[in-house]
Amino acid sequence: MADRSVDYLIVGGGVAGAACAEVLREGDAEASILLVGREPDAPYERPPASKEYLRGEASREDALLFEPSWWEAQRIELLTRTSVMKLDPEARSVRLSTKEEVAYGAALLATGANVRRLRVPGAELEGIHYLRALANADAIRRDAADAERVVLVGGSYIACEVAASLTTLGKRCTLVMQEAAPLSTGFGATAGRFFERLLREHGVECVTADPLACFVGEGRVQAVVTESGRTLRADMVVMGTGAVPDVMLARSAGLELGESGGVRCSASLATSAEGLWAAGDICEYDSVVHGRRLRVEHFEVARAQGRAAAAAMLGAGRDYDELPYFWSDLADWCTLEYVGPAQSWDREEVRGSPGDGEFSIFYLDGGRVVAALAVGRSGDLDEARRLIVGGGSLS
Secondary structure, eight states: OOSEEEEEEEEOOSHHHHHHHHHHHHHOSSOOEEEEOSSSSOSBOSGGGGTTTTTTSSOHHHHBSSOHHHHHHTTEEEEOSOOEEEEETTTTEEEETTSOEEEEEEEEEOOOEEEOOOOOTTTTSBTEEEOSSHHHHHHHHHHHTTOSEEEEEOSSHHHHHHHHHHHHTTOEEEEEOSSSSTTHHHHHHHHHHHHHHHHHHTTOEEEOSOOEEEEEEESEEEEEEETTOOEEEOSEEEEOOOEEEOOHHHHHTTOOBOTTSSEEEOTTOBOSSTTEEEOGGGEEEEETTTTEEEOOOOHHHHHHHHHHHHHHHTTOOOOOOOOOEEEEEETTTEEEEEEOOOSOOSEEEEEEEGGGTEEEEEEEETTEEEEEEEESOTTHHHHHHHHHHHTOOOO
C-alpha cells in the first residue's frame, strides 16, 4: 500500500525532468506533480560546470533552471538529495530513499548518465577528477588553484571544454586521447585538424592517437603515462572519458533496454511499461527523422524530449520528430554548432575556411545530407536541417 499518490511523477532532477515539470503544469493547473532528484541542487544547466562556473565567472544560482521560489509558486513538489530505490511499473509505484512509497498516474524516467570510469593502474590516486555535476566543478577549481600542469584524458566535449577553461585560468594543459585529433570521432578529420590547431594556438598541448596507460604517484597523482610510454607530469588530472546511461533503475524494473544501453522507447518516447515515458541520456527512441533507433546525450536534446514526454503524459503525444541540435564553447575561442547526428558518412562538403575560423561541414551519406557542423556560420544549419529532414542533397 502506497503512502500517497501523485498524478505525475518525474524521476531525475536534470534538464529533461525540469522541462517535463514545466509543461505538465502549463497543461494541467490542478494536477499533483512530484520531481525526485538525487543531487543536492534543484535542476540546473550542466554546461556551466565545464565553462563559466568552473572558471568562477558564474555562481551556483546562475546555473539554476528556475528561481528557487518557482517550484513552490508552481506547486511542483521538488525532492532533492532523494533517490528512487525501486520502480514497480505494474503497480505504478516507487519506493524512495526516504522509505516512502509513492503511487503515480503517469511517470517520466529521466535518470541521466554516469561518468565512464577507467580502470587503469593508479586510478585510485588523489588528484584525479571526473566532471558531471557542479560539485565536481567545485573540486576541480579548488585543486587547480595549486596546480601548474593539468592533464586531461579524452578528446571529446568535456576534456576540450575543461582544457580551454583551465588554460584561461593560467594552467598548462595537456590533452591525452586515443583519437587522431580532438573532437574528430563525431566530426571527422577536417574538423579535428581545426580544433587541434585552435587548442594548440592557445597553449593546449595535444597528445593524439596515444591512449592512457596508467597513472603514477605516491598517494597523489604525479604523472600520466601513455601506451607509447610517454610520461607527462601532472599536478592533477581531469577525466573526459564519456558517460554511460544510468539504467540501473530501469533494468531492475524489467523495462526493455536498447542496443546502445538506453531504455528502449517508441517514437513517442513511451517505454515498454504502460504510463511510463523516458527522456534524456537514457532515452533510446525510434527516430522518425533518421529511420533508426537513436540515443543522444546532450542537454538541448534532453530538454526537448522532456517537453515532448510531458505532452504525451497529458494525452497530447505524437512522434518525437525534433532534429537533435548540439553546441559547445571552447572558452571564448570559438562556438561550434551541430545538427544530426550522423551515424556514418562517406563525403564531406566544406563551406568557408577552417583556416579563417569560419566554416561549415555538411556530412553526406550516399549523396544525402545526414548532419552538419558550423563554426561561425550558424545560418548554414538552417539549410542542413531542411535537407536532413527532407532527405535532400546539396545543390
